[in-house]
Amino acid sequence: MxxxxxxxxxxxxxxxxxxxxxxxxxxxxxxxxxxxxxxxxxxxxxxxxxxxxxxxxxxxxxxxxxxxxxxxxxxxxxxxxxxxxxxxxxxxxxxxxxxxxxxxxxxxxxxxxxxxxxARPEGAEDSDAAPRWTPQALEGWDDPTWTKPQILEPWRVRTHVQEFGENGVDLGHAVVLHSHITRAAETVFVESDGPVLRHRSRHHYRVFGPLEWLGKKVEGTLETRIDGFGRVAAHARVDAGIQIENRVVFYPTPIDDEWVELNAAVYLRKQSNWLLTRALHAKSVREAKKTIDQDAPIWSNKRYEARPLLVAGEEAMGHYRRWARQFYGAAEAVAGQAS
Ligand code: FES
Ligand SMILES: [Fe+2]
Missing domain, CATH: 2.102.10.10 (Rieske [2Fe-2S] iron-sulphur domain)
Known part of the structure; x- marks a missing residue:
C-alpha cells in the first residue's frame, strides 16, 4: 500500500x-x-x-x-x-x-x-482454522416484493478497504459531500457484535426536492450493516408521502496493495404502481452511482489518520475504528490502529 x-x-x-x-x-x-x-x-x-x-x-x-x-x-x-x-x-x-x-x-x-x-489475517497461526463467521443472506434479495437487484459497473479506487465501512457511518460527510441527498442526519444507535457492526441514523432528506416545495418534510432512517470490511449493506426507509425502501449493497475487495475494487447492487421494495417502481428504482441507481462518484476522489487522495480528530456527533466513527482492529493481526493492531 x-x-x-x-x-x-x-x-x-x-x-x-x-x-x-x-x-x-x-x-x-x-x-x-x-x-x-x-x-x-x-x-x-x-x-x-x-x-x-x-x-x-x-x-x-x-x-x-x-x-x-x-x-x-x-x-x-x-x-x-x-x-x-x-x-x-x-x-x-x-x-x-x-x-x-x-x-x-x-x-x-x-x-x-x-x-x-x-482471507485470514496476516500471520494467522492456524491457516486451516474455520472462518470466524459467514455472511448471512441479504433481506429483499431474491424476494419478489423487491425489484431485481441491479448490479452496477465496478469502481477501482486507490485506497484501503477499511474506508468503505467508515464512510457508511460517517454522517458529517453525508451533509456536505452528498448534500444533494441529505440535509441533516444523526445517529440513532451504533452497536457491534463480533465482526458485524450496525448503525442506524435519522435523515432529513433533500433528494425529493419538489415535495419540499409543497411543504413536505422528507425524512427517514438509514440502517447500515457492515459484515467485516467486505460487505456494507445500507437500507433506507424514506417517508416522502409514500413509503420508499431501498437497499444498496457494497462489496469492497482489495485487489493488490494499492487498488480496491468496489462492486455494488441496488434494489427497491416494489410500489403497487409498476411505473412508479421503475422510476424510483432508476432514481435509486442514479443516486447510488453519484454518491460513489463523489466519494471516490476523496478516497483516492486521502490518507489514513491513525488518530482522527473526531468531534461531537461522530461517535459512530470512533466505534467503527475500535471495531476495525479485530481484522488485523496482533502486530498490526499495535503499529497502525491507535485510536
Ligand atoms: S500440470 Fe504442468 S504446470 Fe500444471
Ligand atoms: Fe459517502
Whole structure:
C-alpha cells in the first residue's frame, strides 16, 4: 500500500471474488484478490471454489485454460488435477504424486448473488482454522416484493478497504459531500457484535426536492450493516408521502496493495404502481452511482489518520475504528490502529 496507508492492506474478512451470475457451472475465472492471483471455478455440483492460481508443477495459471472435472480443476499445461482443497490428486501417467503438490485454498461462501472468499489475517497461526463467521443472506434479495437487484459497473479506487465501512457511518460527510441527498442526519444507535457492526441514523432528506416545495418534510432512517470490511449493506426507509425502501449493497475487495475494487447492487421494495417502481428504482441507481462518484476522489487522495480528530456527533466513527482492529493481526493492531 502507498505510504498514505501504514496499515496492512489485506485484513481478515470475506471479500467478493465475483458475482454469481458471472460463474456458470464448470466456469473458470482468473482473479486478482487480496494481493494474490487466484482461480475461481464452479464444480459440477454447483459449488464455487477458490484456489491459488499457480500450478505446483511448473507454474501454469489454472485460471487461464484450466478445466473443471467434477469438483477438481485440471491444469491446461500437463493435466495435473487439484481437488477443491488445493491438493493434487491426479498426475497423468504417474502413480506417485509428490506430497508437496498442492496449492492454497480459501473458504468460499455464495450468498445473495455474490461469491465471497475468506482471507485470514496476516500471520494467522492456524491457516486451516474455520472462518470466524459467514455472511448471512441479504433481506429483499431474491424476494419478489423487491425489484431485481441491479448490479452496477465496478469502481477501482486507490485506497484501503477499511474506508468503505467508515464512510457508511460517517454522517458529517453525508451533509456536505452528498448534500444533494441529505440535509441533516444523526445517529440513532451504533452497536457491534463480533465482526458485524450496525448503525442506524435519522435523515432529513433533500433528494425529493419538489415535495419540499409543497411543504413536505422528507425524512427517514438509514440502517447500515457492515459484515467485516467486505460487505456494507445500507437500507433506507424514506417517508416522502409514500413509503420508499431501498437497499444498496457494497462489496469492497482489495485487489493488490494499492487498488480496491468496489462492486455494488441496488434494489427497491416494489410500489403497487409498476411505473412508479421503475422510476424510483432508476432514481435509486442514479443516486447510488453519484454518491460513489463523489466519494471516490476523496478516497483516492486521502490518507489514513491513525488518530482522527473526531468531534461531537461522530461517535459512530470512533466505534467503527475500535471495531476495525479485530481484522488485523496482533502486530498490526499495535503499529497502525491507535485510536
Ligand atoms: S504446470 Fe500444471 S500440470 Fe504442468
Ligand atoms: Fe459517502
Amino acid at each position: 502507498t505510504s498514505r496507508y501504514p496499515i496492512a492492506p489485506f485484513p481478515e474478512g470475506w471479500f467478493q471474488v465475483a458475482w454469481s451470475r458471472d460463474l456458470g457451472r464448470r466456469g473458470v475465472l482468473p482473479r486478482r484478490w487480496c494481493g494474490r492471483d487466484v482461480v475461481l471455478y464452479r464444480g459440477e455440483s454447483g459449488q464455487a471454489h477458490v484456489l491459488d492460481a499457480y500450478c505446483p508443477h511448473v507454474g501454469a495459471h489454472l485460471g487461464h485454460g484450466g478445466r473443471v472435472h467434477g469438483e477438481r480443476i485440471m491444469c491446461p499445461f500437463h493435466g495435473w488435477e487439484m481437488d477443491c482443497s488445493g491438493r493434487c490428486v491426479h498426475v497423468p501417467l504417474v502413480k506417485k504424486i509428490p506430497p508437496r503438490a498442492r496449492v492454497g485454498s480459501y473458504p468460499v461462501c455464495e450468498v445473495s448473488g455474490a461469491i465471497l472468499a475468506y
